[in-house]
Amino acid sequence: MSIFGKSITELKTFIDKKEISPTEVFDYFLKRSKKYDGELNTYITIDEKAVGGEGALGGIPLGIKDIFCTKGLRTTAASKVLNNFIPQYESTVTTRLKNAGASVLGKNNMDAWAHGASTETSDYMLTKNPWDKTRYPGGSSGGTAAAVSAYLVPGGLGTDTGGSIRHPAAWCGIVGLKPTYGRVSRYGVIAMGSSFDCPGTMTLTVEDTALLLKTIAGPDPFDATSSPQEVPDYPAEIKKKKKYKIGIAKEYFKGVDEEIKNKVIEAIAILKKIGHEVKEVSLLSHQYSISIYTIAQRAEVSSNLARYDGIRFGNGREAFGEEAKRRIMLGTYTLSYGYYDAFYKMAQKVRTLVIENFKKVLSDVDLIVGPNTPLTALKIGEFEKYPFFGELMDQLNEPASVAGLPAISIPVGLDKKNLPIGMQIIGNYFDESSILNAAFQFEKETDFFGVIKKGIKNYE
């Protein structure tokens, strides 16, 4: 029996039937990870002894962004400030995965402190896009995206503050879900923008996303912002026959590459063909969300990174890289005396308007569909050409982050350069079920045009 290319759900069936053992599965992915990581640079740390246990995810090895604290296993947030940091406690999310029998095969590279959309602000290495090694994987969860796309692990976890799961998922051609803010606990996740941060999943199939989300979601007494909302049985939810009313916002097609636009329009036609109703809606320009995000997120960064003083753990503040310093500086400025009202408070007021706008639109439609990124993966070095790079690349992701809404990126085809194109589906608060159901229907109908399988095939 060949393990190659099997989804988590499929692997789980084989393990349950005792056709393969958890150790065989672990060794298989460890071997692949070691074989290909030299060229792709997806891991900061690999744990060779991390074979999983029993449970719903029994024996499944995962790639975890190096921002989740793992007890006894080095966790760096890809910053030299935390170069030798060994957490003394485990994040809630990885605890839940391990309790379900999964294992953490490795800690994936990322933009340092999750600041960026390229994974090149990592203090350790530059992760390559498995589709074209001269290109960025996207970011900030670029290490996990690349590892899943090249099948070094069958799935993994990232975090999404302003697109950091959806963006690299689109550029690496996989499925990436940012849940509703509060759906998944942030306890033990190195904090970036605390009013935005969402741990989420990166997988090869929608069914795997449903399975992982079901495992990690739900209230946590250690995170006061985690929601008491009941967690649905997502793997069952996605199989229900549902028809949705889908909104298309023309504002989200502005400034988007023609090839991406066309593929997304074709994908929308497929959603219509399989029985969903499609109508035009109007959303506030994403330009406002970029500004709100820029101000509020930097403010939260400056506050969150204030704790790194090198006294109790880690290195001193001189070890911060350029991007972290830039964000701390801007955040400190906008929160400083005399500027708070002009920047932070103003941004939070406009944020209220963005939320109200989404609520109004989502009272009429169930889902909002559009492109996920304005461009496909850029060439390494092109960062320089785009001032404000991260914000521009995340412009279509930041509105849902600002509002705290759930959203997914799924592959809808390849461009002429043979690079994956992602489509974003935004849903209502705590309605991940509808997003996943629609994405699953789309997957059943199209198999994502073979994109995910093609991506894996490059590393057979």
Next chain:
Amino acid sequence: MKKIAQLSKEEIIHIAKLATLPLSDKEVEKYQKQLGETINYVENLGEVDTKNIKATSSTANLTSVYFEDGVKSERTFTPREALANIKNKKDTYFVVKRIL
């Protein structure tokens, strides 16, 4: 939004001091330019009428979240755990720079 003039070098040095960030002269110059650019970018928020709009404090829509009473030791570090990542310690103490 009130119009903000270009940031001065002194302001950058002041912000760096507030954030306890050691910056080189070159960095001061760089951030002076880059912070100014970003601030110009976010000025579009000034176009929005925000009179009588309440500022968002959280998107989670939760109110009054409390811990249950009672001592819980599950998250308490032992001294060994608390000192596991420290570079500069004396016995079971953190060593810090003197401030007086």
